[in-house]
Amino acid sequence: MPKRVWTSSVPPVGQTRRDFLRLSGLTLAALGGSWSLTGCGLFGDNEKASGGQSTLKIDYVPVEVLDPQVITNGMWILSRGISEGLVTQNEKGDGVQPAVASEWKVSDDHLTYTFTLRDNAQWSDGKPVVAQDFERTYKRLFTPAAASAGGTTLGANSYQTATGIKGAQDFLAGVLTDWTKVGVKANGDHELVLTLANPNPDFLLALTHPALLPLPMDLVESKPKDWQNPPNYVSNGPYTVTEWVQNSRLILTPNEKYWDRDNVKLGRIQVNLVEPSAAATATVPYENGETDLTQLAGPDVLRFQKDANLSKQLQQTENYSILYLAKLRSQHKAMEDVRVRKALSLALDRKTLAGVQPGQEPGVSLVTSRTGGWDASIGIKEDVAEAKKLLAEAGYPNGQGLPPIRILVGVPDTTLADAIVDSWTKQLGIKASVDHVEAGVYTERRWEVQKGNYIGFYYGTFAGLPTWPTMVGSLWSPQNVQEISLPSDQWQAYQGVQQDKNLKPAAKTAQLKAILTAHASKPALEIGALVDQAAAEPDDAKRMGLYKQAAKQREEQYLYLPVLWLSLFHAVKPKVHGLQLRAYPDYFYLKPLSVGS
Amino acid sequence: MGLAGYIGKRIVRLALSLIAVSILTFTLLQLAPGNFADLQRVNSGATNFGGVGTESMVGELETRYGADVPVWKQYLIFMKGAAHWDFGPSYKYASRNVQDIIAEAFPISATLALLAVLLALLIAVPVGVFAALRQNSKSDHGTMFVVTLGHALPSYLSAAFMILLFSATLKLLPSGGWNGPKDLILPVLALSLGPAAVLARYVRSSMLETLREEYVTAAIAKGGPRRTVIVRHALRNSLIPLVTVAGPLLAALMTGTVFVEALLRIPGLGLYFANAAASRDMPLLMGTALFFALILMVTNLVVDLIYGLLDPRIRTVGGGSHDGN
Numbered sequence: 061m062p063k064r065v066w067t068s069s070v071p072p073v074g075q076t077r078r079d080f081l082r083l084s085g086l087t088l089a090a091l092g093g094s095w096s097l098t099g100c101g102l103f104g105d106n107e108k109a110s111g112g113q114s115t116l117k118i119d120y121v122p123v124e125v126l127d128p129q130v131i132t133n134g135m136w137i138l139s140r141g142i143s144e145g146l147v148t149q150n151e152k153g154d155g156v157q158p159a160v161a162s163e164w165k166v167s168d169d170h171l172t173y174t175f176t177l178r179d180n181a182q183w184s185d186g187k188p189v190v191a192q193d194f195e196r197t198y199k200r201l202f203t204p205a206a207a208s209a210g211g212t213t214l215g216a217n218s219y220q221t222a223t224g225i226k227g228a229q230d231f232l233a234g235v236l237t238d239w240t241k242v243g244v245k246a247n248g249d250h251e252l253v254l255t256l257a258n259p260n261p262d263f264l265l266a267l268t269h270p271a272l273l274p275l276p277m278d279l280v281e282s283k284p285k286d287w288q289n290p291p292n293y294v295s296n297g298p299y300t301v302t303e304w305v306q307n308s309r310l311i312l313t314p315n316e317k318y319w320d321r322d323n324v325k326l327g328r329i330q331v332n333l334v335e336p337s338a339a340a341t342a343t344v345p346y347e348n349g350e351t352d353l354t355q356l357a358g359p360d361v362l363r364f365q366k367d368a369n370l371s372k373q374l375q376q377t378e379n380y381s382i383l384y385l386a387k388l389r390s391q392h393k394a395m396e397d398v399r400v401r402k403a404l405s406l407a408l409d410r411k412t413l414a415g416v417q418p419g420q421e422p423g424v425s426l427v428t429s430r431t432g433g434w435d436a437s438i439g440i441k442e443d444v445a446e447a448k449k450l451l452a453e454a455g456y457p458n459g460q461g462l463p464p465i466r467i468l469v470g471v472p473d474t475t476l477a478d479a480i481v482d483s484w485t486k487q488l489g490i491k492a493s494v495d496h497v498e499a500g501v502y503t504e505r506r507w508e509v510q511k512g513n514y515i516g517f518y519y520g521t522f523a524g525l526p527t528w529p530t531m532v533g534s535l536w537s538p539q540n541v542q543e544i545s546l547p548s549d550q551w552q553a554y555q556g557v558q559q560d561k562n563l564k565p566a567a568k569t570a571q572l573k574a575i576l577t578a579h580a581s582k583p584a585l586e587i588g589a590l591v592d593q594a595a596a597e598p599d600d601a602k603r604m605g606l607y608k609q610a611a612k613q614r615e616e617q618y619l620y621l622p623v624l625w626l627s628l629f630h631a632v633k634p635k636v637h638g639l640q641l642r643a644y645p646d647y648f649y650l651k652p653l654s655v656g657s
Numbered sequence: 658m659g660l661a662g663y664i665g666k667r668i669v670r671l672a673l674s675l676i677a678v679s680i681l682t683f684t685l686l687q688l689a690p691g692n693f694a695d696l697q698r699v700n701s702g703a704t705n706f707g708g709v710g711t712e713s714m715v716g717e718l719e720t721r722y723g724a725d726v727p728v729w730k731q732y733l734i735f736m737k738g739a740a741h742w743d744f745g746p747s748y749k750y751a752s753r754n755v756q757d758i759i760a761e762a763f764p765i766s767a768t769l770a771l772l773a774v775l776l777a778l779l780i781a782v783p784v785g786v787f788a789a790l791r792q793n794s795k796s797d798h799g800t801m802f803v804v805t806l807g808h809a810l811p812s813y814l815s816a817a818f819m820i821l822l823f824s825a826t827l828k829l830l831p832s833g834g835w836n837g838p839k840d841l842i843l844p845v846l847a848l849s850l851g852p853a854a855v856l857a858r859y860v861r862s863s864m865l866e867t868l869r870e871e872y873v874t875a876a877i878a879k880g881g882p883r884r885t886v887i888v889r890h891a892l893r894n895s896l897i898p899l900v901t902v903a904g905p906l907l908a909a910l911m912t913g914t915v916f917v918e919a920l921l922r923i924p925g926l927g928l929y930f931a932n933a934a935a936s937r938d939m940p941l942l943m944g945t946a947l948f949f950a951l952i953l954m955v956t957n958l959v960v961d962l963i964y965g966l967l968d969p970r971i972r973t974v975g976g977g978s979h980d981g982n
Contacts, residue, residue: 103835103840127751341920344832348825499691500690
């Protein structure tokens with residue numbers, strides 16, 4: 061038998077080709093068998109849809125985490141009616157109604173809120189919802205991040221500025237370590253006492269934020285990783301999560317133990333998890349009957365508005381969010397001159413900008429007109445002639461000598477940013493351009509000190525409760541205004557302290573505050589003082605006056621330029637009943653919804 | 658060198674390649690601007706904007722790597738886990754481990770890829786043979802023109818076109834989602850067009866080559882029925898080279914269906930991979946990148962072994978071996 065000569069190539073496999081084919085046939089059969097066994101597994105449990113019960117299908121953005129204390133899109137689906145807090149918002153979203161708490165008392169000094177919890181409130185696993193559940197959940201929220209504590213809170217920039225619970229912010233910053241000094245206390249099973257540092261008429265509304273929803277803490281502590289994954293998932297709202305296929309869907313079914321089960325009308329809700337898309341196919345699922353409720357983007361809104369039938373299915377939520385520009389820090393000093401910033405704001409043709417996409421309003425202030433007590437006195441009054449005069453006074457007549465103004469954008473759609481650039485070039489004759497970058501580049505570049513003659517703004521949108529403490533104290537907060545007013549070199553020192561891992565929380569907080577006190581602009585520091593005063597002011601009229609003053613002063617710094625108040629559009633099938641849209645990031649509650657024929 | 662030695666050598670090479678891939682991916686991720694925490698704040702409706710990272714991520718990092726671990730050490734800790742098939746929790750999908758995500762999502766991508774390659778073969782073989790038998794005729798040119806068009810059209814475009822046709826206009830199929838077998842049709846169709854075009858060209862040229870072989874001429878000269886000669890002799894042998902193309906195609910599809918998955922809302926691994934890169938989710942990106950590299954290399958190895966078996970010539974001549982990296 062001649063000896064085979066092997067090269068570095070392939071040695072023989074099996075005996076003959078027939079062997080091989082037999083083997084591969086077996087392999088394929090095995091694969092096929094395993095597939096047929098797991099066939100349903102490939103698609104999850106969705107084939108087991110509840111027969112005959114009313115099903116609602118809605119679209120939502122992908123949910124990565126079902127923890128209301130972690131800042132992700134997931135928290136805004138939870139607050140719709142998977143978890144239920146002490147109170148929920150009323151139909152308009154400007155007040156609250158009882159939820160887990162059946163009633164509450166407010167002390168005469170407006171500092172102590174005593175909630176009485178329903179004795180029939182239950183988790184979906186049948187355990188009662190008790191006051192300790194709330195205390196333990198809030199303790200988790202206010203505990204500085206550490207692996208041992210679940211480490212889920214936002215850190216010192218959390219929502220505490222809006223809630224104002226006594227000691228919460230200090231506890232979160234690590235300055236205060238004694239939990240008993242924080243204003244959260246459970247008295248027995250059915251009484252929860254929350255104490256504030258200062259009176260806050262919007263405190264009850266602030267409690268509707270997802271971060272303040274209760275968690276089944278026994279489960280969270282015993283299964284720190286797995287408590288969010290069905291079948292482990294337990295909730296206390298009208299619906300609970302029975303299936304979660306990430307990047308595909310959430311299936312919600314009624315919480316049979318819910319205290320108001322009789323008023324939960326749907327048998328099943330399929331939440332399709334869909335990335336928002338501007339593709340031509342974006343509305344096909346809705347028009348194809350695969351979803352009953354979806355959000356629409358600009359061009360699709362126009363198409364729906366023009367269609368006799370579809371236009372009836374369009375629902376608008378006005379002033380849902382604010383489009384703003386924030387000053388970039390630069391080596392070049394042009395933007396340090398408030399006259400230049402003011403000129404750019406005064407020269408924006410907001411009316412034309414509002415016409416670029418449907419349902420938008422000129423945003424003349426960072427505080428939207430939906431905020432109770434808002435009036436035009438805090439708004440910007442556009443004036444191109446004045447803008448040109450200001451530019452000339454600052455040393456840039458007709459924009460001569462002024463570097464191009466850039467708008468740093470990190471979202472896919474630059475339509476509005478392009479329109480802003482257009483507005484400046486038309487009205488002022490200056491050079492401007494959109495700098496469209498990937499989201500990661502955006503997050504990094506917007507905090508850097510820009511090199512050379514790169515000057516301009518970064519582009520952002522914000523949404524929050526239309527209340528003064530939120531609009532002035534929390535969004536573009538005094539601290540944010542002070543930070544953005546720092547000179548470039550001080551800003552770098554400030555960031556150095558922020559990133560110093562060797563500093564204890566208390567020391568870090570103190571050092572950061574010291575830099576702001578010494579180097580932030582005087583008006584920015586005054587805004588902080590005004591907001592502090594407002595927060596402590598018991599008299600309603602005086603308090604609103606102080607907030608307004610702070611808001612006006614903030615506008616006059618032109619560090620943040622309001623541009624547009626944006627609307628949000630939903631397409632809703634006629635068979636959907638009980639939809640109550642509110643201008644709040646969770647848009648609507650699931651509880652009142654039902655499906656007709 | 659026997660088979661075991663050969664495979665051993667290839668496995669060593671595969672391991673070295675995986676380490677290279679891991680270092681490259683990790684380094685690129687470190688160099689990429691932005692980090693998970695900041696991106697999370699911008700992209701997730703966070704209603705405040707301090708410049709520091711989300712504490713949840715810091716917590717995750719501390720759990721996994723200990724507080725303030727230098728970057729190189731993080732890499733080593735990650736790789737140590739990876740060696741035991743433990744990539745740790747994803748940053749973005751914080752309630753799940755990366756290996757669980759892979760175990761759940763990869764079968765979906767793999768199913769699409771396998772069905773798409775099978776469909777591509779079903780289309781490509783008759784089309785390629787048809788064109789080869791009518792070489793240089795109008796029908797040959799016409800077929801090849803259509804094939805070239807199919808090759809040039811990216812799968813996400815054909816997917817979009819199919820959504821508009823089958824869902825929006827004809828209302829025959831769901832436009833996406835992952836709820837049942839019906840949802841397989843559009844993605845498999847969209848994914849199979851490109852590979853079908855590639856394979857059809859291969860079948861055509863391979864068939865043309867085989868038809869020129871002496872043994873085919875001899876078989877025809879012996880007066881065998883043309884059909885039998887073509888199917889029994891020519892086709893069988895001309896399909897052998899397809900193995901070298903279909904294997905890598907399959908691997909490429911398993912790892913490259915991201916656009917179609919995104920467009921058709923299919924929770925496959927491609928989508929996770931893209932999300933991991935966009936959100937700078939280190940464990941998920943590293944885990945999926947390593948897994949994809951492994952799939953590609955193993956597929957190449959298997960292709961080489963099968964090819965060696967199907968075509969005895971390369972065993973003695975020493976050709977056609979892919980390096981698997």
